[in-house]
Amino acid sequence: MPNITLFHTGSDTATENAALSILRSGQIASGPKVAAFEQALTPWVGLPHVVVTSDLSSAMLLALHQCGVRSGDEVLSPAYTCMSSAAPIANLGARPRWVDVDAETGLLDPQALRRCIGARTRACVVYHAAGYAAHSTEIARVCRQHGIPLIEDCNTALGARLHGQPLGSHGDAAIYSFYPNRQVNGIEGGAVAWRDAHNATRSRKLRRFGIDGCGFRDAIGEIDPASDIPEVGWSGSMNQLNCAVGLEQLHGLAARLQATRSNAARLHQLLAGLPGLSIVRPHDGSEPAYWGFLVFATQRDAVLARLKHDGVMASKLHHRIDRYSGFGVDAVDLPGTEAFLDRMIALPCGHWLDDAALQRIARSLEGALRRS
Numbered sequence: 001m002p003n004i005t006l007f008h009t010g011s012d013t014a015t016e017n018a019a020l021s022i023l024r025s026g027q028i029a030s031g032p033k034v035a036a037f038e039q040a041l042t043p044w045v046g047l048p049h050v051v052v053t054s055d056l057s058s059a060m061l062l063a064l065h066q067c068g069v070r071s072g073d074e075v076l077s078p079a080y081t082c083m084s085s086a087a088p089i090a091n092l093g094a095r096p097r098w099v100d101v102d103a104e105t106g107l108l109d110p111q112a113l114r115r116c117i118g119a120r121t122r123a124c125v126v127y128h129a130a131g132y133a134a135h136s137t138e139i140a141r142v143c144r145q146h147g148i149p150l151i152e153d154c155n156t157a158l159g160a161r162l163h164g165q166p167l168g169s170h171g172d173a174a175i176y177s178f179y180p181n182r183q184v185n186g187i188e189g190g191a192v193a194w195r196d197a198h199n200a201t202r203s204r205k206l207r208r209f210g211i212d213g214c215g216f217r218d219a220i221g222e223i224d225p226a227s228d229i230p231e232v233g234w235s236g237s238m239n240q241l242n243c244a245v246g247l248e249q250l251h252g253l254a255a256r257l258q259a260t261r262s263n264a265a266r267l268h269q270l271l272a273g274l275p276g277l278s279i280v281r282p283h284d285g286s287e288p289a290y291w292g293f294l295v296f297a298t299q300r301d302a303v304l305a306r307l308k309h310d311g312v313m314a315s316k317l318h319h320r321i322d323r324y325s326g327f328g329v330d331a332v333d334l335p336g337t338e339a340f341l342d343r344m345i346a347l348p349c350g351h352w353l354d355d356a357a358l359q360r361i362a363r364s365l366e367g368a369l370r371r372s
Contacts, residue, residue: 003311007181015248037243046168047193049200056177058236059190061088063173067149073122079322103339107134128157131289136170158183160289186246206233259351270362276369292346299372306368
């Protein structure tokens with residue numbers, strides 16, 4: 001019996017044809033598909049000015065840099081997140097200040113956030129873990145009160161909504177990912193969305209070494225020696241191939257999200273009342289994107305091992321990255337994070353699963369709980 005996968009890269013004939021068209025065109029690195037993808041993303045994200053990048057980390061690096069983060073500064077961040085989001089903090093010479101999460105949701109705790117703000121705080125990153133919406137409204141209020149830029153990490157949450165608005169609408173910047181296992185598979189890629197148009201303009205320069213595309217080359221296409229680069233950036237542009245693939249994937253996103261949410265509702269029905277199991281509840285007014293369906297289980301490690309033995313590819317998703325010495329900060333006590341990680345399992349619930357697969361997940365989980 002085949003495994004029930006937690007993630008699904010997905011493809012179709014239209015996506016494959018779009019990729020082949022770009023490959024055959026010879027115009028792979030840059031071109032009109034980049035701007036078209038940015039424009040098509042705008043209704044899906046929370047802020048009006050979208051800049052696509054080569055990957056999630058490049059988007060986060062640009063956001064942190066433009067929010068004023070420099071060497072020696074502190075960035076508020078949960079430790080329950082992925083390295084692709086947190087590594088840019090260290091890349092800029094800054095240090096994370098680890099903020100605890102709510103033990104019942106795995107999402108940033110606004111009260112813990114208040115306690116962590118210090119003199120060296122330059123930005124706050126809130127991660128919408130597994131596509132579930134954090135308390136963005138309250139977190140944004142705290143950040144405004146202290147003059148701290150807020151970056152919403154929506155890298156697993158494209159299509160999620162809070163009070164009817166796309167996630168990412170509360171901060172100064174929002175980050176998205178088009179890695180193969182995200183809601184939109186662009187083969188690779190990321191985006192930073194900005195509230196302020198100036199930041200978007202600056203991002204477009206910095207994602208390509210600081211080059212101003214409007215005046216870098218002369219009338220015959222050669223580099224203009226009179227063109228200046230006043231701020232040196234990075235190599236972080238998203239190419240035509242990835243944008244073409246991502247653009248095609250966007251066409252079916254609404255239907256995929258609807259199917260995923262229907263599967264989550266069905267799992268809730270199948271799992272309700274199982275002894276030793278509770279379901280992680282989304283915040284009121286939120287519509288998760290469900291990168292996984294989160295539950296708490298007694299004897300979690302034994303249950304998780306049994307699920308995988310049965311071919312149900314469940315997961316803890318992330319590790320506590322505050323344990324990594326490369327960030328250069330001492331270990332801190334994060335009781336909410338620890339309590340969440342000790343109990344949580346992310347179950348498959350994606351659009352590619354049929355009802356038979358969902359029932360198989362429920363049977364496997366019931367058996368695993370009974371044995372634990």
